[in-house]
Amino acid sequence: MGIRPAAGSVKRMLMIDSETTGLGALSRIRSLSSTGITVRDNGGINIGDTRSRVFFRQPGMEGGLIRIPTTGEVVSLGQGLPGQEIPAGAAADIIDVVVNPEQARTRLAQELTDYLSYDAIAFKNARFDVEQLMTTARSMPGFETDQNLKQALTAFSERITNDPHFIVDVDFSGRVYMRKKNTRKNARICCTSNT
Numbered sequence: 001m002g003i004r005p006a007a008g009s010v011k012r013m014l015m016i017d018s019e020t021t022g023l024g025a026l027s028r029i030r031s032l033s034s035t036g037i038t039v040r041d042n043g044g045i046n047i048g049d050t051r052s053r054v055f056f057r058q059p060g061m062e063g064g065l066i067r068i069p070t071t072g073e074v075v076s077l078g079q080g081l082p083g084q085e086i087p088a089g090a091a092a093d094i095i096d097v098v099v100n101p102e103q104a105r106t107r108l109a110q111e112l113t114d115y116l117s118y119d120a121i122a123f124k125n126a127r128f129d130v131e132q133l134m135t136t137a138r139s140m141p142g143f144e145t146d147q148n149l150k151q152a153l154t155a156f157s158e159r160i161t162n163d164p165h166f167i168v169d170v171d172f173s174g175r176v177y178m179r180k181k182n183t184r185k186n187a188r189i190c191c192t193s194n195t
Contacts, residue, residue, distance in 0.1 A: 005041050011119040013037040013168070015047075018129045021058050028058045029136040032111060036118075052114070053092040054107055056136070057099075101141035105149045108137055112152040116159055119166075126169035130160065 005011040019031040036048040067074050097104045112133075115121050123129040137143065137153045159166050 004043060005039060005119075007041050009041055011039045012117075013039060013120045013122055014051075014115060014118045015122045015170075016115075016129070018123070018132065020132050027132065028139060029056060029132050030058050031055045032133075034111075034115075037122075052111065054111065055092055055094045056104055056108075057094070057096040058136075059098055097140060102146075105140050105142060105146045108140065109146075109149040109152040112137070112149075112156045116155055120168050121166065122168040122170050124169070124171040126167050126171075130167060 013036075015035045015037055017031075017033045018029050020027045021030050031054065033050055033053045035050050038046040038048070040046075065074050093107055095104045095107055134153065134157065137149060140146075140149070143149060
């Protein structure tokens, strides 16, 4: 993933999983979950426990569907979230963006600020997820007057712009790795064939 630290040091990375209300222009982040990872100079990796889990009930979620794992029942995202998606015994913040926009803005500002304390953050399909994260922040009711969220979003955006190693796309990294691996394998087959 390109984040191996210099000799004698470690790097802290945060793996972030996000779920959205859809794929269109009006979709928003509906959940964020993150796990801390420590990478040592010898290549060793320590994966911590899930450190943060937040669910945002967003306007329009009633149009999407989700299957409840325990019952198999299909319900709207608005009905099924977040209670059915939270693993048993896990803690999570559950915030209705329309009912409590101030709490939603505060919590998202905390997440963005926390992300900045890491050497790198990783997403699967980073371009989409980061764009959705920023769009979600800007679309929260009251964003225009919330200086804390605006400052957190500006700092996050500046870090992305100025630090090319801050965002890691694990989906892209995995595809590049597999492509290189398959190319080497095919080269060996090609060059060692008796035909």
